[in-house]
Amino acid sequence: MIMTIVEGFDRIEKKLDRMGRVKDFMNGDELLDNYDIARLLNVSLRTVARYREKGLIRYYQTDDNGKNFYRSSEIQEFLLKRGKKK
Structure with missing residues (x-):
């Protein structure tokens, strides 16, 4: 049982380390997931995938786990480009 708890802490530590690297890589830019993008753009999850x-x-x-993330600054650029085309 103690080993299971230690293993659990190790997994959590590794995930936090990866999250820290993602944040460093993103230079503090806010990360959004698929649901955030769908709500922000007012589209379905399938449209986000397209x-x-x-x-x-x-x-x-x-x-x-292969979860997708998006930089908020890049989504803002996408919105600006999309707005110019309309």
Whole structure:
């Protein structure tokens, strides 16, 4: 049981370390997930996936579970470009 608790702490520590590296990599830029982007753009999750597939929005994936994240500054650029096309 003690070993299981220690292993759990080790996993948490590794995840926190990865999160710290992501934050450093992002230079303090706010990270948004798929749900944040869908709400912000007022589109479905599938549309967010299409934007990714077409290369319209840049995204970053975590190593452990493949979750997608987006830099808020890059989403702002996307919104500006999209607004100019309309």
